[in-house]
Amino acid sequence: MFDTDIIEVLALERQVFDFLGYQWAPILANFFHIIIVILGLFGTIQYRPRYIVVYTVWAALWVAWNVFIICFYLDVGGLSKDSDLLTFNISVHHSWWSEHGPGCVRREMPQAPGVRTTESHSYITVMGCLMDYQYIEVVHSGTQILVAILGLKDL
Template sequence: MAALERQIFDFLGFQWAPILGNFLQIIIVILGLFGTIQFRPRYIVVYTVWTALWVTWNVFIICFYLEVGGLSKETDLMTFNISMHRSWWREHGPGCIRRVVRPSAPGILDDYSYVSVTGCIIDFQYLEVIHSAIQILLSLIGFVYACYVISVFMEEEDSFDFIGGLDTSATPPGTC
């Protein structure tokens, strides 16, 4: 549900890299759930590997919005340099007052405008960091659960008597 919520807001901001990542996250979570229900450990292993990649991606997003290591949130990296769109939260965060200023110079298209945002309770980059931190927390919980489920499935496979009656610890029938 958290990935779906994040997907919606990334669609509103036309951020294509996070949209692709969120889509893969949703698909892999469904695959992991299917693997758990259908007793398919390989699907759960795929989920655990993806979870490690997902945590790495979210750490990158945190570094991106906090401008760690030469990254800049002002670049078009999240849109694959296709458009000038930014985080939806930039203009629509809690408490933000958005003011559109139309250009007065002749010859400038009417569609082009400057947006001034003031009064935000929390800046957009911190909202994006909070979203990524929540994703990391949920992923770590999912990773631990997936490892547990895999170990249970493998334990059940090892203890299953395929032929029947060959359990050496049991007393054969008819003996004392």
């Protein structure tokens, strides 16, 4: 099997950044991915064919999920990166990379004085990013697809 340490590290790295952006759909997908990779590793070491089959099926689903993420961030079809689809429409959070990407300068503008609400939101501007966040997300998903295919190749 392809070096499972690489698969695990990349899955954990992606999980951390999805947690930072409160993107619940990717968090759940990453969680299942981590569990299935562990089962696949166990199945390979112990030669448990059922676990290997589960890993193989999951790898195909994982590739499909990452193709969806690429299409989502590139606004392919009816998808829009500005929608709340990845947060299950329960929050207005977005990719962590949109405000913290390489070279990004983030500036917060506090609410107008005297305006008190239960939710204190600030207006945030981001400038000077070396790479737009959607392309960072696309690279993450492309890497996950490549690693999944390499992992299947060595089964």
